[in-house]
Amino acid sequence: MSLEDLEFELPKELIAYQPCPKRDHSRLMIAREDATQITQFFNIPHHLRPGDLLVLNNTKVINAKLTLNTAHEKKVTVYLDSKCSKGNWHAFAKPSRLLSVGDELRLAQEPDYKFVVLKKGEGGRIKLAFSSEAGMDIHKMLDLYGQIPLPPYIKKEVTPSDKERYQTVFSKNLGSVAAPTAGLHFTDQLLKNIADKEIEIAFITLHVGSGTFLPIKGSIETHVMHQENGFIEEKDAYLINQARANGRRVVAVGTTVLRTLEYMMHNFGEVKAGSFSTNLFIKPSFEFKIVDLLITNFHLPKSTLLLLVKAFAGENLINNAYQQAITHKMRFFSYGDAMLLYKQKPLT
Template identity: 45%
Template sequence: MPLTLNDFDYELPPELIAQAPLAERSASRLLIVGEALDDRQFSDLPDYIRPGDLLVFNDTRVLHARLHGTKTSGGQIEVLIERPVGPHEALAQIRASKSPKPGSTLRLADAFDVTVLGRVGEFFHLRFPDDEDLVQLLERHGKLPLPPYIQRAAGDADESRYQTVYARSPGSVAAPTAGLHFDESVLKRVAERGAKCAWLTLHVGAGTFQPVRVDDLGEHRMHCERYVIPQETVDAIAATRAAGGRVIAVGTTSMRALEAAAQEGPLAAGSGETEIFILPGFRFRVVDALVTNFHLPKSTLLMLVSAFAGMDIMRQAYRHAIAQRYRFFSYGDAMLLTRNDNAV
């Protein structure tokens, strides 16, 4: 029987949605999902890392992608950058009482004007001023975009805590949240265990929060995300494989980049765009284990982890996490999953 959206639904008490980070990154909880479920702290993760393992991190950095402004009519608007498409252009979501028309001008942050060039699917194509790089302009005038289920505006603490400690490539409008749990102490202990780290970049778009709107999952179309996989990372994965170690993706963003790049043949370095949609039955070619947060009901990310670890196993894990009052979503707790090649 084909899978439907309801196969990935669950009841989550609203109070379990984390609204703020804990005082320390690695103080969050970690659910080890294997033959049994084991409740640990994230600071215990290195205990589950073996000599010769390779952890692959996404080094993207979250942009100050949220801007407020006005149309020439005076109407208020809110702009959320989806992704830059050049040094002075971007695709964006716009909230307004009436959608702006192509050719119209918007005043943003009471500081500069942008031109609406047209529509690209559900997004608006915007042209920004030529006299300053887009990323620099956003850093000066924009605000950090927190996810829609965090019911507060971004504060000073979010400037550091909604970024990973290794973030360095600006381009995302949402954090790769599994990486938020890592601090320098955990990274040091991973190295002391004899494991290595590698890096890639996948810029997360605002589309990651868009709900699946069709019951027939075969009709769903993913948002497009850009990624870069360096040759050093490809070489590190090959060396890990040859030595019998595991490739551990830190976050679904790292996994999507690796698996997308390996769909047409051996994993190769380079850049590209992916709309990969991972459902149960997907054949994983690169990743052996996954560090990830808890995901929204009926979300494509819940479908991805169900494909990786098994639907029944993930249902048990989520029931356990809710019963044990784990914290959910971006600022919530984490899981360590192992690939289940017999997953159904």
């Protein structure tokens, strides 16, 4: 498969710049080899079975977008990306040309909070150290002065609606700079309806980095996948391992959940509790060991996520599904509609 196989023409009016008025009223495509059906997301329980295990990512998006002042009172927009060693952060800066290693950046509202540029890279990449003379935790500071970092193709001011709708209703553990978007369609009532059907629910945490929006560079073979960090609680690891041991279907809500579970199975043969990091890059011919169904949104061209869904469900099925989604004017990307995919059967 080449990069050209990950391209498609999408009418701009099908890009979802706003969320659906009601979370679970977005549309849902059931994509199978024998038939394709389009319904609404609140009907998802009808397409699952009692005994299935639904696995959700309970990461929470941080207010990772900051407007900071340089020592010369120039404004720089900084997007925190991921936490690294000793409390430092990887980030992106615009315009990065204003910055040099050693520069101090401060909030206009609260100059006691300071970032120091430790390193500069290409494409606006920087490494920052945060300190607070008041001893404030960075997450508390971000809650007060940061903004939700909407996807880069959504060029508008963040609204109160975005602050609510760019989080899942089950978000819990702070750390992501992008939402696990397949989870945005769920409501508390829908989760109750799923549980009432005797479908178990488990959680993992994978903090989504901004690399999720980056296109594949160069070629599929040479692309370097971004690293993401996560955590799984003991009770959830137990539920997932039991479901697999008992031959029950495992339904991943989002590519972040799928990558986490498959990383675990390929590295340990089971899902282990505790902290982990993964840069698993899923491509065609990947052997899926645990996930049977995937709930996911419609992804960007030339993205690792589009490559993942083609590896999972099959290239022909995905190509057909995306074309039907365009024909039926479904909504694409983070605030868009969803699809339910079945793992393709191995060739015999």
